Amino acid sequence: MxxxxxxxxxxxxxxxxxxxxxxxxxxxxxxxxxxxxxxxxxxxxxxxxxxxxxxxxxxxxxxxxxxxxxxxxxxxxxxxxxxxxxxxIIPPPPVEQQPSVPEASSEVLPPTPQVKPVLGRIACSPSARRLAMELGVDLANVQGTGPNGAIRREDIEQAAQHQKIEQEDDAPGRGLPPETTADETPGSAMRRAIAAAVSRSNQDIPHYYLETDIDMSRPLQWLEEENRKRSMRERILPVVLLLKAVAKALHDVPDLNGFWQEDRLQPKTDIHIGFAVALRDGGLIAPAIHHVGTRNLDDLMQAMADLIERTRAGRLRSSEMTDSTITVTNLGDRGVKTVFGVIYPPQVALVGLGRISERPWAENGMLGARRCLTATLAADHRATDGHKGALFLDAFNRHLQHPEAL
CATH class of the missing domain: 2.40.50.100 (RNA polymerase II/Efflux pump adaptor protein, barrel-sandwich hybrid domain)
Incomplete structure (x- = not known):
């Protein structure tokens, strides 16, 4: 049992x-x-x-x-x-015996239970259910317009609008969901959860930070040439190269891929990268992209796009919230040059990626402009030290300079 x-x-x-x-x-x-x-x-x-x-x-x-x-x-x-x-198992209802049909086999399999709807269960998608909770809508009062009467997000939004009108009629100014005050928005509970997690992380984990600048000219040129061969829907974003390079570097420096538990480092073989996603209603979640090390770039691009869509629609699975062996936060699309993250326990490292921009770059005595990226590493000093962290960032850069092998 x-x-x-x-x-x-x-x-x-x-x-x-x-x-x-x-x-x-x-x-x-x-x-x-x-x-x-x-x-x-x-x-x-x-x-x-x-x-x-x-x-x-x-x-x-x-x-x-x-x-x-x-x-x-x-x-x-x-x-x-x-x-x-x-x-x-709930036995199936008795069936009239057909004496003319012989038994197909002397070995009888256990009967398969009939799956019946749970008493009182309302047909509603997880996305719509989440929206109903945020807006304070009682599903019992919503008429579903989906298949077989299932409740959709549109039904929730319409019910919330009616509810708001009724509340304004009864008590002007009261438009917030139940158990929510004027000073507490639906996203404040998540902010409290994030505050508790990062406070515990800063208190319990001795962080050390490393930073490096990476010349992205070669990987971006390769990516541009590769994308010219593809349709718009099949094109690969630069962040996919970065995620794959992180996985390759973790293969070289595995001590950064794992958990700190029971007062010791527990490295993990599989590489599940937690990818930080900002939610439209505020807050941040970093669900896992599974098995990044074994995916090709096309597969990784699809997996990342699917994960972002389901995160913002409220359709994540529990394994995507628990399996991450390292986290990557990418704020480059927001114009941030450098980001120093806070490790999410029990993980032992977080990689921060900034904006790719043209900067002065000196090489072989020549000064020019190159498209560069600032990458940072926040790591747990109980599990590794600066030497290991430097090896990781060096491996990350080395793999990026050979994009055809990613």
Whole structure:
């Protein structure tokens, strides 16, 4: 018997609200299936299960807020369920026997449970549900216009507009969602969560910082020539080269790719880069782009675009919030030349990327203008030292100068 627990979706998370079960007792689930929706201070997340098995009865009901690590439900592994399926699976309704049809096999498989809608469950996409929470809209009062009556974002926006008009009629000036004061906006909860995380990071992690300037002329020239062969939709952004070069450098200096846990460095083999994404309503989330080291540039471009879209639509999975082995923050598109980040525990490093701009550059006694980038590294001094950090930045630069090999 296994336990499905309230996951920790970041060092700043202490509790989570179970919004909805998307499976029913007796339903077979596979590793990676979405089984629940959980709300934290950073938004609404789809929670995956990390083992194959059959779900048991829920121990926590929708609407409850519980601490991280609380058992939400039990589930049986496939080995256990092969022996005791009849204890968990809802038997199908009796079917009239057809005596003329012989049995196809002497070996009978366990019956597959019929998945029925959870009593009282409202058909609503995670994106619309998140918007409803932000706007203080009760889903029970919303008429869905999607397939089979599912509630869409447009329905939430329309309901919020009606609700605002009614509130203004009853009490002028009251247009904020429930449990939100005039001094507290919907994004303030996330700001508090970010403040708690970075405060803990600065207090517990002895940071050291390194900075280097990189000549981007060669990689950008290669990228421009490569993009000329492609359609607009297939073109690759410069940040994709940077992400791939980070992964290559981590392969050379693996001590920066991992976690500080149990008072020791625990390096990770897989490279999952947390990519910082600014949200439209304020706040910041750094979900993981998985297996960056093994992706080609086209695949990485698609993965990054998909992740940014789903982050801003509120459709992230729990694994994307917990798997990051290092974080990259890119503020170059905002005109920032240099960014020094704060490490997100339990990670041990963060890479900051600034704006690519033309600057004076001296080489071989000649002075000219080159397109340059300032890259920084914030690293945990308990796990590495400045020498390791310098090796990483050198490897990062070296790989960028050979873009055809990325």
């Amino acid at each position: 296994g336990d499905f627990c309230m996951p920790s979706l970041g060092a700043d998370m202490e509790t989570g609200k179970l919004v909805e079960w998307v499976v029913v007792p007796g339903q077979r689930v596979r590793r990676g299936d979405i089984v629940a929706l959980v709300e934290t201070q950073k938004g609404l997340f789809e929670i995956e299960i990390f083992a194959d098995g059959i779900m048991g009865e829920p121990l926590v009901q929708a609407g409850q807020t519980v601490p991280v690590g609380t058992v939400l439900a039990h589930f049986q592994s496939d080995q256990e369920s092969s022996r005791t399926d009849e204890d968990l």
